[in-house]
Structure formats: structure tokens, C-alpha cells
Amino acid sequence: MRCSDDSCNLPNTFPNVVYQGWSGDTGWWTSIIQTLYMTFWSAIFGGILGLIFGLGLIITAPNGIAPNKASFWIFDKVVSLFRAIPFIILLAFIAPFTKLLIGTQIGTTAALVPLSLGVFPFYARQIQVALSEVDSGIVEAAQSVGSSFWDIVFGVYLREGLSEIIRVSTVTLISLIGLTAMAGAIGAGGLGNMAISYGYNRFATDTTLVATLLVLILVLTVQVTGDFLAKKFNHK
Numbered sequence: 001m002r003c004s005d006d007s008c009n010l011p012n013t014f015p016n017v018v019y020q021g022w023s024g025d026t027g028w029w030t031s032i033i034q035t036l037y038m039t040f041w042s043a044i045f046g047g048i049l050g051l052i053f054g055l056g057l058i059i060t061a062p063n064g065i066a067p068n069k070a071s072f073w074i075f076d077k078v079v080s081l082f083r084a085i086p087f088i089i090l091l092a093f094i095a096p097f098t099k100l101l102i103g104t105q106i107g108t109t110a111a112l113v114p115l116s117l118g119v120f121p122f123y124a125r126q127i128q129v130a131l132s133e134v135d136s137g138i139v140e141a142a143q144s145v146g147s148s149f150w151d152i153v154f155g156v157y158l159r160e161g162l163s164e165i166i167r168v169s170t171v172t173l174i175s176l177i178g179l180t181a182m183a184g185a186i187g188a189g190g191l192g193n194m195a196i197s198y199g200y201n202r203f204a205t206d207t208t209l210v211a212t213l214l215v216l217i218l219v220l221t222v223q224v225t226g227d228f229l230a231k232k233f234n235h236k
Helices: 015-020 028-059 069-084 087-093 095-102 108-132 136-144 149-160 162-188 190-197 205-232
Strands: none
Touching: 015 205, 028 069, 028 108, 028 149, 028 162, 028 190, 028 205, 069 108, 087 095, 087 108, 087 162, 095 108, 108 162, 136 149, 149 162, 162 190, 162 205, 190 205
């Protein structure tokens, strides 16, 4: 069954999507780039911080290679504290720090601060779980042959746990994409801002639908890529 010219015409089917345009401050390409920008840099900063804290939790644990009760308590409480704060509250709570650091509380760059701090405790716990699955026998064998502290960290924990690290990184990255959408909804730009400010708030259902589909495509791309890499680097 052939459709009429009106029903097959993109401007008539998705008028608000077409109205937003491809470029410009509120264009689709701009929103996609903003989402990728927030996701990438927040993943870098939050990932590094999360990896440090995750390793700290494993290394300084009572059964770790460098047990330290005080250090473990600090790592654990900092991670637990930030995990307990809902992201929307964290945005407001650290707004003065964000302005001091970036010079503004609004925009994609300003959003990197709460996004990084919001994702790092989740990633730290994920890293802790991933590295706890590394065979303790391998760690003990490395210690028995006189391997240095850093040899065990890089050569045992990170190497043997690489597949699981990729898996938990994939889960964290998907969660981060959701956080960027939330940040976008309150002025940080990106597809979240497009879906809420130019879609939901203006009763533009087609805009909300397309923005949601684009986020879904991004999530599926991350998931497929993460699964592929995790299987490729699985040493078992």
C-alpha cells in the first residue's frame, strides 16, 4: 500500500524534528556532539578516579596485597558517601565548586564536574567487584616469586581482570549516558535537553521520540562494542 505524498513527507510527519534543524545552537548535530562530549570526558575523568578508588579498595582491604585499615576506611566511606547522593541533588550541591572550577554552572563543560563525581563511585564499586574475582592463587604466586607492588597491580590485577573491567566499564558508560541526559534536561545541552526542553515541554512528541531513539542507538553501540571487547580479552 502506497502512502500519500503528505504522509510520506518528512516535514509533515516529523515537523518539530525538521524545525530544529541539523546545525546551529539547537540543532540535532549539536545535541549529538554535546552528548558525546559529556560522555567521553566524564568517562575519562570519572573513570580514572573510579579506577584509583576501586584499586584502593582492593589493595588496602584486609586480604589485599597492602592491607591498611585507615586507608580502606577512607576509600570505602568516600565511595559510599558519593553513591548515596542522588545525581540531581549532587548537581545542586556542588554547583558552587563547579562555578569556582569552570567559571559557570551551566553548559556542557560545567556538566563534566558533577558527571565525573556522579559516575566515579559507581565505577569504583564495579572495579572492586571485578578485581575481587581475580584468582587469589595467581596473586599469591606473584608475591611468592618476589613480584613488586606495581607488578602485581598491573601484571596481575589489571591484566587478569581486564575482561571483567571492560564489562563493568560498559555498564558504567551506559549509566553515564543516562546521567548526561539528566544533566542535559536541566541546561547542560545534549540529547536530554533536546528531549525535554524542545520535546516534552513543547508537546513536540516527534522530537522527544527521535532524541530517545538516538540515545538508545548510542547505548546499544556501547553495549555491543563492550561485549565484543570483553570476549576478545577474556583469558579464561
